[in-house]
Amino acid sequence: MLSMLQVAFVVSVISVFADQGSNCMEIIGSHDVKPHSRPYMVSIQSNNKHICGGILIQAKWVLTAANCQMLVETKKSSVVLGAHSLQKKDKSEQKISVKRFCPYPEFKNTLDNDIMLLELAQAANIKNKNIKILPLPTSAKDLKSGVKCSIIGWGQTSVRDKKQSDTLKEADVTVIDRKTCNSKKYYNRNPVITDNMICAGDKKGKKDSCLGDGGGPLMCKRKFLSQKVIVGITSSGKGCAIANKPGIYTWITEKYLSWIKKVIGVVNFNETKEQLGTMANVRQATFIVSVIYALAGQGCVCVEIIGGRDVKSGSGSYMASIQSANEHVCGGTLIHAQWVLTSANCAVYFFKGGINRVVLGAHALEKKKGSQEFKVIDPKPHPEYDRNTEQNNLALLRLDRAAKLNKFVKVFSLPKSTKYIKNGTTCTVLGWGQTDVDDNDPSDTLKELSVIVISQHTCNSKNYYNHQPVITDDMICAGDNKGRARTCAGDAGGPLICKNGFLKKKQLSGIAGFEKGCDVVNKPGIYTRLSNNYLKWIKKIIKGQTNNIKIEQN
Missing domain, CATH: 2.40.10.10 (Trypsin-like serine proteases)
Known part of the structure; x- marks a missing residue:
């Protein structure tokens, strides 16, 4: 009732x-x-x-x-x-x-x-x-x-x-x-x-x-x-x-028929009942749509890190799997024992119903060894997030308790300050997405992929995004040598990790936001750049709502 x-x-x-x-x-x-x-x-x-x-x-x-x-x-x-x-x-x-x-x-x-x-x-x-x-x-x-x-x-x-x-x-x-x-x-x-x-x-x-x-x-x-x-x-x-x-x-x-076919993976809508029954047993990519439009800006076509490689067990201990109905939908980064950094589009659309959770310490999602599960009690998208332009696309998720830090679960410390990432810099993205465009099954194990930063000017040019949307100073464009994103919606919210300046150690530089397609030439992934203004906002939120826990920085 x-x-x-x-x-x-x-x-x-x-x-x-x-x-x-x-x-x-x-x-x-x-x-x-x-x-x-x-x-x-x-x-x-x-x-x-x-x-x-x-x-x-x-x-x-x-x-x-x-x-x-x-x-x-x-x-x-x-x-x-x-x-x-x-x-x-x-x-x-x-x-x-x-x-x-x-x-x-x-x-x-x-x-x-x-x-x-x-x-x-x-x-x-x-x-x-x-x-x-x-x-x-x-x-x-x-x-x-x-x-x-x-x-x-x-x-x-x-x-x-x-x-x-x-x-x-x-x-x-x-x-x-x-x-x-x-x-x-x-x-x-x-x-x-x-x-x-x-x-x-x-x-x-x-x-x-x-x-x-x-x-x-x-x-x-x-x-x-x-x-x-x-x-x-x-x-x-x-x-x-x-x-x-x-x-x-x-x-x-x-155009709608083509879109439907692409999303559900059907070539002909008049398949036999036997074919339809077989196809129904194929595991579709995990993503709540609507959400899909909001997260990817391209519908829910795919959720992959294309061509990714397995992360060495334990090396991605800061990674968070954001889940809905026990299925992985977004990535995130543990930046504090009780706070996960992710994209605003994840926070806005997946946490409205208050039924979601965060899993830490997982390498293989099917195996529970070393993992910890949490409820999200306070999703905090950036107050100026604009889903039409994807400006200010970052969010904080407050967990219902502090994580127990160990060899499986570690905090990725925030940088004290950030600078623009130079064109041509090689960075790393991580996620649990697919590894092949033709295979709809997401990866059970955490994957990583190297991407190259593409200049803002190039990304806004006619051959790339043509200012739709406008790639601003608060964003980073990155893809492979053909300008392909190689990441998709299931990896939204995950970290972009880059070597900055003369530092030998890589630092958290961005957050996976959106892309146009998963494997489209000259359509690289768009990441929210972790600017100094965003760092101030993050610190203000965490300090204001967490007692007696220090914010770690490197």
């Missing part, structure tokens, strides 16, 4: 959407579907309450709207498959936890690019007659005005009745061309209906979908096909069932 706080959270978020006039929770003018006739339909839930719809597109993958993440990212999330009635539990139903959220990398909390993948903690039982995969189209062709479509969901059935439908509903809508939808009588370009969107409804506004149905499918008739096919995802609208304010749907374009 939901606590009052949990109920308040869900109600408050829904209220915010309603106040903005962007969403509500109904399929207006709908009718019951035949029980289990839409076996691909998914109920995305937070604390056992239906929040959004979704579509099962592979045994371990659900397609939905990226905006749904706002409603579930701070709560325990799961999906229910094989349901017709949400109240009456069927023996054939299957409930599975969400392992990670993966919004489209260019989604910016608007209606554009409102598409997301959810990786499930385990494969759905697609041998169950009430749980089936809906194949995605192999290509995308724009819809003409007047095409008949259907929308499906568990939303309300009346504007006056705020109660959600217990049973799965369906309504018929008609495609409206973008020019009309952007006209003064309709949305008046507020919001702008882009080429990534589809407008659909009816002239009188008697049939519509809203927030509770967000993420559900838009199924449309195609020439020469006897059945409707999925062409879009329910995104948003202006109010519920208002004339000249049709529903807005994300059109599943070629």
Whole structure:
């Protein structure tokens, strides 16, 4: 049963959407579907309450709207498959936890690019007659005005009745061309209906979908096909069932199809059931998406140190494995007996739910020898962190107790001051990521890799990042001799260790932040430079919240 706080959270978020006039929770003018006739339909839930719809597109993958993440990212999330009635539990139903959220990398909390993948903690039982995969189209062709479509969901059935439908509903809508939808009588370009969107409804506004149905499918008739096919995802609208304010749907374009294939590792969406079952058993890269967009700026494509070598046991004793649901998601550095330094994108997205932990002293993640586990009681992202520009991308994690320092667990002392790292300097990065682009399994053992610092000017040039994003003085660009990052999101938050000036001993110089792809030429990794200003901030936070423990420096 939901606590009052949990109920308040869900109600408050829904209220915010309603106040903005962007969403509500109904399929207006709908009718019951035949029980289990839409076996691909998914109920995305937070604390056992239906929040959004979704579509099962592979045994371990659900397609939905990226905006749904706002409603579930701070709560325990799961999906229910094989349901017709949400109240009456069927023996054939299957409930599975969400392992990670993966919004489209260019989604910016608007209606554009409102598409997301959810990786499930385990494969759905697609041998169950009430749980089936809906194949995605192999290509995308724009819809003409007047095409008949259907929308499906568990939303309300009346504007006056705020109660959600217990049973799965369906309504018929008609495609409206973008020019009309952007006209003064309709949305008046507020919001702008882009080429990534589809407008659909009816002239009188008697049939519509809203927030509770967000993420559900838009199924449309195609020439020469006897059945409707999925062409879009329910995104948003202006109010519920208002004339000249049709529903807005994300059109599943070629670019989205390519992105989906890349993330889930599928070449053809029409694999046989046997192939799908086999692929579902392949361990996918560990990362909560959404998080993924936020961490990597490129979706959750990979989590590897490509071409890395095993670290000698004990030499990476300062390394921290930041974990969610017992899976490694980010790296970090123990800089104090009770504090771990990592990236802000890790802290912001992985610690909102307060369910994460830090593991110290691990060389092999599967083996517990010498390791210590901690809860994080106080994640502290830099107060000026900007996820759009990746400026100030660093954070501190306060552990629930001081670590026991020994041969397995040691503190990496902070430098007293730092200087700019010269172009061409060889540095080292560490992490538990993959070691091969073609192998999705992350490494069990800690790996390290040598990278070369690339000048800020080069990194901002047209052949590299072209100021998207701008590489600032607070960042370090580093990669291999072809300008490839060789690190990815699972290594975010880990240390960049460089030899600085005349010092023979290497020092902590940066924090792994983000990259564009894992193995892309002229797209090196971007690290947060451990500047003197950041050192002052770190010392201030630690001294202010830790009693009688000295901050070690070298």
